[in-house]
Amino acid sequence: MKVVFLAAHAPVAKGGGLERLMKKMCPPLGFLYLESFTKKYFSEHVEFIISDNLDLLLLQDENIPHIIGISSVTENFNFAIDSARKIRNSIDNKIPIIIGGPHISALPHTLPKEFDIGVIGEGEITFTEILKVYQKNGSFPEKDLHDIAGICFHTEKGYVKINPLRIPVTNLDIIPSPNRRLIPPGSITHIITSRGCRFKCFFCSTPGIWKNYRVHSPSYVARELKDTYEILKNNHIIFFDDLFITDRERIKQISHKLSEEGLLGKLTFFGYGRTEIMDESLVKELKRMNMIEVSLGTQSGLNTFGRDDFSYHQRAIDLCNEYEIKISCSFMIGLPFETEEDLRKVYNFIDKNHDKLYSVQISPLRPFPGTPLWEYAKEKGLVKDNMEDWSRIQSFTLFFDFDIDSYIYLNDSMGFEIFKNFCSEFRSMLLNWKGKYENSNSP
Numbered sequence: 001m002k003v004v005f006l007a008a009h010a011p012v013a014k015g016g017g018l019e020r021l022m023k024k025m026c027p028p029l030g031f032l033y034l035e036s037f038t039k040k041y042f043s044e045h046v047e048f049i050i051s052d053n054l055d056l057l058l059l060q061d062e063n064i065p066h067i068i069g070i071s072s073v074t075e076n077f078n079f080a081i082d083s084a085r086k087i088r089n090s091i092d093n094k095i096p097i098i099i100g101g102p103h104i105s106a107l108p109h110t111l112p113k114e115f116d117i118g119v120i121g122e123g124e125i126t127f128t129e130i131l132k133v134y135q136k137n138g139s140f141p142e143k144d145l146h147d148i149a150g151i152c153f154h155t156e157k158g159y160v161k162i163n164p165l166r167i168p169v170t171n172l173d174i175i176p177s178p179n180r181r182l183i184p185p186g187s188i189t190h191i192i193t194s195r196g197c198r199f200k201c202f203f204c205s206t207p208g209i210w211k212n213y214r215v216h217s218p219s220y221v222a223r224e225l226k227d228t229y230e231i232l233k234n235n236h237i238i239f240f241d242d243l244f245i246t247d248r249e250r251i252k253q254i255s256h257k258l259s260e261e262g263l264l265g266k267l268t269f270f271g272y273g274r275t276e277i278m279d280e281s282l283v284k285e286l287k288r289m290n291m292i293e294v295s296l297g298t299q300s301g302l303n304t305f306g307r308d309d310f311s312y313h314q315r316a317i318d319l320c321n322e323y324e325i326k327i328s329c330s331f332m333i334g335l336p337f338e339t340e341e342d343l344r345k346v347y348n349f350i351d352k353n354h355d356k357l358y359s360v361q362i363s364p365l366r367p368f369p370g371t372p373l374w375e376y377a378k379e380k381g382l383v384k385d386n387m388e389d390w391s392r393i394q395s396f397t398l399f400f401d402f403d404i405d406s407y408i409y410l411n412d413s414m415g416f417e418i419f420k421n422f423c424s425e426f427r428s429m430l431l432n433w434k435g436k437y438e439n440s441n442s443p
Helices: 017-025 029-041 074-090 102-106 124-137 206-210 218-232 248-260 280-289 311-322 340-352 372-379 416-440
Strands: 002-007 047-051 067-071 097-100 117-119 151-154 160-162 236-239 268-274 291-297 326-333 359-364
Touching (some): 002 029, 067 124, 074 102, 097 102, 102 206, 117 124, 218 236, 218 248, 248 280, 280 291, 280 311, 291 311, 326 340, 326 416, 340 416, 359 416
Parallel strands (some): 002 067, 097 117, 236 268, 268 291, 326 359
Antiparallel strands (some): 151 160
16 A cells, blocks of 8 residues: 655745755654554555655656645645645546644634545544555445544535544553654754643644643653664754653653663753743753753743733743753744733843843744634634635744734734834844854854
8 A cells, every 4th residue: 555645835935944944844753653653553564655745746657646645734724725636636536635734633624625534633543544444445435434533524415524533642652653764864853752732822722633741751752862863863852842841850750761771961952841830950950961952932921811020931041041051932922912011021021131042933923723812813803714825824933934914913902013013123133133143153
């Protein structure tokens, strides 16, 4: 059986910063987890072809697969639909196309006609059951699809059927680690040691996708780190968890296992966390582990639509500087009911800590499907479940690529022009920041 996996990345400017970031930051770990799980638990050999470029797949003659899977976040969902349509028009129209990823997981009732099946949430067991149906029938009879938890599909009567959700895997260690020999050379080396998040932020889709917060055991993590290092020969590794820096005792146990494997001190790490959980005992464990850089969200103290007093942020920044750990912080702007005073406080806080922060990310708030913020935006008539242009829901990972003219502004309490002026101020600040580090690295 042959399966093609296509990551739906919308086209970006050739040679631009976003293109370089995507090539490095987006090795397809989700597909690689499906590949490793299938290899271990599915009886038939499956040949997987993984790509992010439809034009390079050459889906003709002997290369035509039995199944095509596409994964997409919200902002690229139109591109996913266009890719499926192109596949339908260029090869056998009967080849089943399956869509997965955060977007369809949040809005399964909107399954486009271009896709036969949608995978909702965690996909390893679900996809294996999908393959079993195809193995048995050579197709996907509706009567067999009704028995697969965690999918949506088009019925013969013309409506979208949403099956009961699948219970998430409790013991993540049963999922084999990804085969990193399939990762392109030069990619950033990263590992995911948990799924979900302890927090339930009103703007974040993670709780809706992963449901419960679950972790791999420290032994599993250490083995995967060892295998990753031996395969990719890269001694700097990113913990790509939504929130790796959360449990001091777990970090301590991982460090202990790394020591047993002879890796403690050989590898350096980067991880994500939140400012309010950073205390001195945790920072000491991060230093012992050889964490050389952290990126912290500053959501601490945010109520449903509020702003905090920055004390947690300052403590985290000071501690990381004391222990010589590079610290980057992400600041969210564009909140409902945000005021000029709020934004000025953010600007002044960043400016005050200019010499202590390694980098800063300014993140304009955006409503994602499956979040309370999405429902808030729907009530205001700013978004809808069947939007025509999903590219408006951009993640804005790089603030310099932020298109303010297409931004969905959620704040009735402050004029949009004021917000735009602040964005210009933040942009100028970040340009000076960029120059600071470019100059420091000059010969």
